[in-house]
Amino acid sequence: MSASFTAEELFQWIEEGRDYVYLDVRGEEDHARFSIEGPSEITLLNIPYYDFMEDPEGAVAQLDPSSTYRTICAKQGSAMFVAEVLGEAGFEDVRWLEGGMTGWGQVLIPKRISTPEGYELWQFNRPGKASCSYGLVHEGQMMVFDPSRNADFYTSFAEAHGVRITHLFETHLQADYVSGGASLAAATGATYHAHDGDFASSTLSYTSVVDGATVSFEGGRGPGVLCTHAPGHTPGSTVYLIDERYMVSGDTVFIVSVGRPDLGKKVVEWAKQLYATLKERICTLPDALMVLPGHYTDWGTEATEDHLIMNDFGTIKALNESIYGLDREEDFIAYIVDNMRDQPEVYNTIRQVNAGLLSPAAEELDTMDLGKNECAASHMAA
C-alpha cells in the first residue's frame, strides 16, 4: 500500500522547491483547465490514468525511475492506482494526493503579516483559486474578510488560536468562488457585513455596510476597520481599511491589474464607476498603505519573498502605470473594453449561490467552486 500526502504538504513542498515530479493522471482537458501551482517552479507531467490501465508498461516507460513521483488526480482513486503501478514497477517513495484536486482547490494556507504590536493580521491564501481571505485578531476576537467555502478551516483556526469570530466582511458578491460568509455567520453568530449594492436582493440576513463607518472589536479597543464603498468591479464593492495601514481591497485593487468591471454585463456603466472610484476614493490613499487583495494571478510578480500576496500602494501604482496613468474616463473605458474576455458561465450560478438564491448539493458546489479565478481586468497590466 503506497503512502499519501495532503494538500497542505503539497503546498509546503512547492514552497520549499522540493525536487519532486508531480504526475497528474487526470485527462488532458481537466489538466489544461486547472492544475497545481505555487510560489516556485514545479515539474509537472500529465499522463492520464487510463494509459496506465490500458498499457501499463508503455506508460511506466515514459517515466524516469531515478525521479521521485507524487501522483495527483481528481479525487484520489486514480492517483492511488497509478502510485501502486509505479511501486510494483520498482519506483521508490511514490505517494498520492489525498482528496485529489478537489481537496487542493479548497486548501487554505495561513500566513501571518507582520503588524505593529497589539493585533495580528493573517492572510489565508487559497492557491487552488489564487484568492486570499484575511483574519484580524485582537484580544480573543477575530474578524474575517472574504471567507471561502471551507468554513471548517476558519473555525479550526479560531479554536487553535483561542479566539471567537465576531465579524465577517464581504468585499463584494463573489462570482468566482462560493463564499463561506453566510454559513460561518450561522455557525459562529458573528455579525455579517455586506453592502446593499450587491446584497439587497439576496435572501441572507446581513448588516448593511455604511460608507465611511468604522467597525470596532467588542469593547472598542484594537484596530478599527473603516468601510469605504468602492463601486466598479460590482456596484456594492467595498474596501476595508485596517488601522489606517492595510487595505483589504477585494477585487477593486490587485497587485497587478484592477478588478474587471464587466462581469455584470454592464461594462461601460460599471467601468465609469470604477474609474471614479479609482480616481476619487483609491488614488487619494497614501502610498505607504499595504494592499491586501482578494486575488492574484502570478506568484512570481505578485508575492513577497515570504510568499505573501501584498504590496504597498505606491509600488502598485508604478507597476500598473498603464491603468493608473489614464487620466480620461474614455481612455479607461477603452482599456477595459480592449482587455475584456469571456467570463466562465458558472459565475452567474455562483453569484446566485452567494446571494442565498440557490442551494445546490455539496458535490455540485465542489464542481462549481473549482478552478482559478478570472477576476482581473487584464492578465498583465503592462
Ligand SMILES: [Fe+2]
Ligand atoms: Fe470578484
